[in-house]
Amino acid sequence: MTIDASNSSHERTAANPEPVNGVPQATEVPADRKSPGAVLGAVLGVAMGLSNALGYLIVLLLSRTLGPEDFGGYSALSTFGVMLAIPAGAFQVVIARRVASSSHNEMTTGLRLAAGVSLGLFATIAIASTGLRQVFHLSSAWSAVLMGAMLVPMTVTGCFQGILLGTHRLRALSLLYVATATTRLGAALLAAVLGFSVLEVVAAMFVAGVVTAVVGTALCRTEVRAIGTSGQHLAGEMLRSNSTLAALISLTSVDVLLARHYLSPHASGGYALASTFGRAICWGTQFVALILVPRMRSSDAARALLKANGLVFGIGLFGLFVVSLNPGFWVRLAGGSQYAGYGHLAQACVLLGSAWALAQVSLFSEMGAREHTLGVVTWTAVVIETLAVSVFWHRNAAEIVTVSMVCAFGVAACGLIRISIRHTRFRMSTLAQESALIATDRVRP
Structure with missing residues (x-):
């Protein structure tokens, strides 16, 4: 099947009609043309929701x-991956911003750096594969090697x-x-039919990642030809x-890593x-x-963030409601009677997931x-969580998930406080500008 990488009219109306170097640039969409963009945003949301649903099937x-x-x-190994x-x-976020930029020096596909990284x-994981086999109690070090190999198509994608x-x-x-999810689902189906081991499952997932990268190459062939593979200061921005x-x-x-280390093998699987x-x-x-990423430089960034948080919190509450109707049913449906x-x-983890979101x-x-304050706060929360579980609370799964939840909600609260402060400053600035305009109109003859 040939994948049509040419842009549809609706996709192009969300971009600048004046392409730079043959590549359409994302800009602020006029008010009378925001409906197609909103529809496509909803399509993206549906696609990611479908991918998430397929992930459940996996x-x-x-x-x-x-x-x-x-x-x-397997979960511990894949989580480590x-x-x-x-x-x-990081490449997805940084490349999106750079491709949307009108600066020729910033525009890049990032493929050269992605391949190198x-x-x-992959080489590092291959060298450390024996140690990883022991840490995660795997039957073969090749599972870790293949997991490292998966990083190449994943980064390019x-x-x-x-x-x-x-x-x-x-x-x-x-x-x-959707292609990413369906190829992985195909690998999981093959594993279920043939009764794969952990090593064989990882090998199948590696093949799925390669197929996804081929799909991405086909979709982006026009942009790859038009944009350079490296950009100024890309490595530094990637590090940040x-x-x-x-x-x-x-x-x-x-x-998950802490649970695998401190709980029994069966409990860590649960x-x-x-x-x-x-x-x-x-x-x-x-x-x-x-x-939200392309809108962070706009004047209404704080308002958009507040709305986004409300939407995410609402989705989390709905998920908690659905799972709480019959938690045992959903767990048995996902994994079986074991x-x-x-x-x-699972209920507690839904609440934890809402905090993560x-x-x-x-x-x-x-x-x-291009800010980093909350990132530092998050790293601090990760360190606190690791120490708290390692030293005090690791006797059962409930203790681990509770510590994780407290740390995650702490990060979310700090984020909301920063957003509220930013929104207040924006409103005060707007009121000051309006007051200045009114005063100017009054002094006019």
Whole structure:
């Protein structure tokens, strides 16, 4: 099947009709043309929600295929891989901003740096694979090696996602998100049918990542030809953005690693399954945070952030309501009867995921505005969480999730306080300007 990478009229109306270097640039959309942009934003939200739903199917398949003990090990390994894949998310945000910029010096696909970073990470993981096998109680060090190999297509795909977001090609971006989920679902289906081991599951996921990168290449072929692969000060900006994104990923991942280390193998598998309910809320609302990135330099940034937080909080409450109707049913549906005792833990993880989602909105907005204060706060919360669990509260899953929840809501609260202060300053500035205009009109003859 050939993927049409040409832009539709609706995708292009959300961009500047005057392309720079052959690439349409994202700009503020006139008031009379915001409806198509809003529709495409909704399409992106649906696509990310669908991807999240498919992610649940993957969990359902793998949790049953591997069983609690092996699923706990696979989840810990994959979570560690997500933490190492932080550059992929940072590339998406940074490349989106640079492609949306009208500056020729800033525009870049970032593919050259992405390839170098991901290959370096792969080599590091390959060297450390024996130690990782022991830490995560894996049957083969090759599982860690293949997990490291997955970082290469994942990071390159992050660049493609940034290109599509920066040019407001939200329909194509939605397609890429769905392609990522469907290829992984195909790998999970194959694992379920053939009864794969952890090593074979990781190998199948690596193949899925390569296929997704090929899809991204096809979607972005026009932009890749028109834009340079490197830009000024890209590495430095990546390091700064990586710091903030690394803080977010660590905040949403460290609990699974702590659970694997301190709980029994069976209990760590149950925690891993329950934690996916929280991650469903967090990553399922990521489209809200992503859409905010290009707006962080606009005058209504604070107002947009407040609305985004309200939307995310509402989604979290709805998710908590749905799961609370019958927690045991949802856990059994996701993993089978072996996980029946983790229903209430899944409820707690949904609340935890809501806190992650609120923190995510503020952290993504900081990356878009090139600020780093909340990132430092988040790193502090991660350190506090790790120390608190390691030293005091690790006797059961309830203690670990409670500590994680307190730290996550602390970050979210700090983000809301910063947004409120910014919104108040904006309103005061607006009132001052209006007062000055009124005073000027009164003194006119």
